[in-house]
Amino acid sequence: MQYNMEFCESFDFEIEKIVDTIRSRDVRRIYIQLPEGFQRCTRFITDRIRVLLGRDVEVFISANPSYGSCLVDEYGAKSVNAQLIVHFGHTPYPYQAYNADVLFIPVEYTGADLSRILGAIGSLCLEENVKLCLAASPQHINLVKSICSAIERCKCTFRGVVMGCYPVASENCDVLVVVSGGKFHCITQALFEYRKGFSSSSSKILCLDPYSYSLWDPSKEAEKMVKIRMWKIFQAANAKRWLIIDGFYGQNRENLLVQLTKLLGASNREYHILKALKLDRETLINVGADSNFDAIVVTSCPYLVFDFNDFDKPILTIGEAFAVLNGDTNRYVYPW
Ligand code: SF4
Incomplete structure (x- = not known):
């Protein structure tokens, strides 16, 4: 299948935003960085940027590690004189100040069915005074905001983006649901709760996989x-x-x-x-x-x-x- 089209189309690479940035800064050379799982969409992205931009732009693709926004490849970009780094798949790393012009594109997953998600977490929200908190990996930020807006019964708040070394604050949550594919982000949050020793102020952590719609408890793992x-x-x-x-x-x-x-x-x-x-x-x-x-x-x-x-x-x-x-x-x- 060309470009793994079906896969790439299930995510929002925010091509318009990239093109607007290129135009407004008159960028001629960009440096693209994608986590391994999204690298198959490189052609999909560059073709769309060029078509929408209506002029050529030189694109360099980094094959250096991109496990997190802690690894924005500034040296690679500098070595090819790129004016802009487009870093996909993450939000900015809170422990770092960048020395290059970086545009972060979280790459939102657009294939989730909101009603199935609400069905999966509905039982957590049977009482009005339940304080339900949600956090997400970068691919599900908008989804989590929509979940909170759609929930009517209990009080729902979005606590932010979970990184492998940067959990969200879980104070004043009865339940904190981490919405992410795989286990990495949710286990991070669960380990963070362990640090608090599961005292009376600890929140219950649950994990919601938006690809399989399963809700699971990470405490045993x-x-x-x-x-x-x-x-x-x-x-x-x-x-x-x-x-x-x-x-x-x-x-x-x-x-x-x-x-x-x-x-x-x-x-x-x-x-x-x-x-x-x-x-x-x-x-x-x-x-x-x-x-x-x-x-x-x-x-x-x-x-x-x-x-x-x-x-x-x-x-x-x-x-x-x-x-x-x-x-x-x-x-x-x-x-x-
Ligand atoms: S866990 Fe932290 S240091 Fe490791 S890749 Fe993720 S953001 Fe970077």
Whole structure:
């Protein structure tokens, strides 16, 4: 099928907004960045931009990692003298100030059936005084706003966009429903609630998948994850040789690196710092992470560590490393 047409047409790439921006800034060269799942729509997007613009525009496509808006490829754009970066699939990263002109397009999913969604969450809203909060991954922001407008019985509020390392505030919610495909965003929010220790102020977290219309409870999975993380912290307790893996752009955590290296130095632990734009199993094997080091801490993206649960040596988030080094268990479950 040309361009995976059916797939690409189910999402809003906001071509008009892109073209308006190109026109108003008289842009001649753009740099496009898409998460892996949307890269198949590259031709679909560029063809539409050119047709609507009515003139040619040079388009460069980044194949560098685009897991989040923490990785806006400013260096790539600069190297080709692009005047505008169009970054698809995410909203701006709250921990980063950008040095380039970036247009963020969240890429809203337009195929959801609102009545089926309302059917799935209707039972949560049987009483008028229930405080229902909704949060979403970037692909469902407008959908969530429509859900809140359509709900009549209880009080519904939109709490914002959940990122893997940036949950929404859940205070004053009886139930917080995270609307997203897959588990990543909802588990993030559930882990954040764990940090609060499920006190009486904790909200119940539920996950709604807008592609399958299923509503599910993440607590069991989050609990399993916490147990594994506790074991990793325990494993790292006496580690002497540490590898710190830091990233680039928004994943370059200088402040945290300073805090971490101070603690490691003060406790006579040895450390080495690796900088990686992309961290995968091959990177770990290449540096001999399992033989050269006793513990690894990933400061770049906290969620990468969960892919390495099976690794022999403990691979920690920065929050977990602080739990080991200064006993700050307040943030041990959650990455920061
Ligand atoms: S979870 Fe990782 S990829 Fe996602 S925004 Fe945070 S640092 Fe970036």
